[in-house]
Amino acid sequence: AKSIGVVTGGQAIRWLDVRVEGMAAHAGTTPMPLRKDALYGAAQMIQSLESLAADFAPEGLTTVGELSIAKSSRNTIPGLLNFTVDLRHHRDADIEAMEQQVRTRLQDIAAQRGLSVTVSPHWISPATPFDAECVTCVQSAVDALGYAQQSIVSGAGHDAIHLARFCPTAMVFIPCVGGLSHNEAEDVLPEDVRQGTDVLLNAVLKRAGQAN
Template sequence: MVAQSNIVVDGAALWSDLMETAQFGATAKGGICRLALSGEDAKVRAWFKSTCEALGCVVSCDSMGNQFARRMGEEDGLAPIMIGSHLDTQPTGGKFDGILGVMGGIAVLRALRDAGLSTRHPIEIINWTNEEGARFTPPMLASGVFGGVFTQEFAQSRADRAGVRLGEALEEIGYVGAEVCGEHPAAAYFELHIEQGPVLETEKRTIGVVQGVQGMRWYNVTVKGQDAHAGTTPMTMRSDALWGAARMIDAVHQVAMDHAPDGLGTVGIIDCLPGSSNVVPGEVQFTVDLRHPSDSVLEKMEEKFRQCMNYLATQCGVEMDITPTWVSAAVHFDPLCVECVRESAQALGYPLRDIVSGAGHDAVYVAQVAPTAMIFVPCWKGISHNEAESAEPEHVTAGANVLLHAILAADARLDA
């Protein structure tokens, strides 16, 4: 193989790709609304396909609509080394979440082409379907099918708020491939992503060497009281669902604080019925998101959360029900792949630190079936899932350079 020490990505081309694709679903505030399998998603998928084909790749998709852009290897019968992330966004998303990992893959292939460098393994870029979970829940559905966590039947049956099922939406935009999702081979998987947190920026580190992803558990909590007239029902005779829910929400915060600094607790959605200013609320539903890098600690957080909810329901004279909606165990990435990332960042002279991902990524589920690693770069103030999401061109380029050299290191070191 050709010497590789001086090969680098074209940072200007990478930035141009990011800005060009930001026009698919662009919002007035400078962000992106590109929900999974929407018309805008179909447009950016077509852009991805044509761009990768221009680099000499063969592009295909599987039965979950995951796109695979393949660059041949010298030993093309080997399982591919994969680079991937997603192209869908939140309703008020930014220009970098997810798509940086896909555009970083394109930058890697462009660098290999320009250097005339071949690899032993085939290299594939993957666009995973419905990572965000903003349209079809839970998140990371297609990579979950790929990793054997969800069945295809379950994933394709998920419906959006309009009642459209994921399988129907796939057919509508023409992305149901012949290959059964999960049957695609993988020698290793690397994912480049903005941190979505403030640590790297605060510490002035360019690269986060991701050790794994913390455990996450989601719940829907329903609190039932009694609708009543706000002007005629004495305070001592009320069964106020919102008052009970408010105390429960405060308890979620306290459970996380009791397990600080790594414990996290979030209530992101609250629905209150009947929704009238002069009616005592009779029913409240809210979501709970608990996270911790240790599954054993997360289990203790859940136990305390349930105890608090039951206690407060009794104290407030309401009924309460907890329904788990999603569980993702803590993930520890492959030591060899992680070392390829660390050594590449060190060789390139970038300030780095080890880090654990607080957010879920497709890498969580791919790690179930292939050696996996992730690379983080800073984002402005740690803001993500927000139209204000921003990253610096030099950090984006640095992340793609580390990705490139990690891929080359893995290509040399992975068993045939």
């Protein structure tokens, strides 16, 4: 097990909004071949997004975290819905390719099913490398302390990623129990916290010494 993550930067993130429109109709009076079911279409689209991530493995990540059916009813074929797409990759060129694939795949599925689909950008955060000297300070601190380590790109958005665009920045990661982070059930072990703070202290002292 690794005790310390030497964070080299934050990965690229793109959020997209998807609108799928078909035709609302009665569940009991509309034959299956005549339906333009927005939800069945969206289900196929979402499955396609999961397979898209495999094409960009291991760094490529796709997530659909929200789905909303307009005027939903138990006995109504969904005619309009919206869902979100979260794309992530270490490299800007690859996340650009992922977005283009999203648009192509969703349009193809919509055309096959007689649906219309609109993909709109919601938020873009480019890949953000951390300051090389600050990262070196963290790396030197870990090396001096002899803790088990690995170089890592931050998967989540952090304040440090925003700060890195304005001032020299680095981060130190420690393990979460069971690998679960950014969750109410997240937990850490005292020994991991101690080692992480050791690294942080020594990295700050090294950086302060460089500034003098």
